[in-house]
Amino acid sequence: MAGEFKNTVDKMTDAMGGAAGHMSAAMTRTANEFVQAAATSDLYERTSAEIALRRSRNDDIRAAAQKMIVDHNTSTHQLKSALSMRETRDVEHPKEALDKRRETMIQHLEEAPDDSFDSTYLDQQVLAHEEASSLMKSYAHGGDNPQLRSFAEGTGPVVARHLERMKTLRANL
Structure with a gap:
């Protein structure tokens, strides 16, 4: 019972952090902020995916x-x-x-019980990709550096495809 409560609290913490990240991403306009946010997003995605490869038993995930x-x-x-x-x-x-915030998400992913790992991973992926999508759209439309705006424009559709894939996986879980 205590494990279920912790898992619920962890998911709520991730969701609140994701909402805050989404709002922050939508307001990113400077090159330095954008670069750090994009790099952190990529690092989180790779790190969480490595954990999923190690822990998930679902071939689609x-x-x-x-x-x-x-x-x-x-x-x-x-x-x-x-x-x-x-x-x-x-x-x-x-x-x-x-x-x-993302260190905490990784910790929650590592600590997720085996029977709820996949749902924890997919919930986090939806949150992370919603934030990344917002970041790419926001910077592509209002960023202060043309070179980085171009990067955001090119990366946005990939992030959107990832988001849709994660939503589909979560719905089918």
Whole structure:
């Protein structure tokens, strides 16, 4: 019973953090904020997907997690490439570390009971991809750096596909 309560509290904490992240992402306009947010999002996606590959026994979830690793490695590479351009020379390179909110989400994922791991993972993925989608749309439409706006425009559709896939997996669980 105590484990169920903790799992419920963890999911509520993740949901509240996701809502706050979604609102923050929608207001991101500066290149430095965008770069850090995008890099942190990619790192969270790769880290959580590695956990899913290790813990999930659902083949569809494992395949989606593998896709997350490949696509978010690509996104990270494209972001680094954009940061090597003359147009972004004044933009700070991101710290390659999770923020406290995503560290907590990873901890919740690691601690999720086996029988609710898949639902915890998918709930987090929907939250994370809603936030990332908001970030990409917001920056693509109002960001202050043309090179990074282009990156956001190109990355947005991939994030949208991920979001739809995670929603479908969650609905079918």
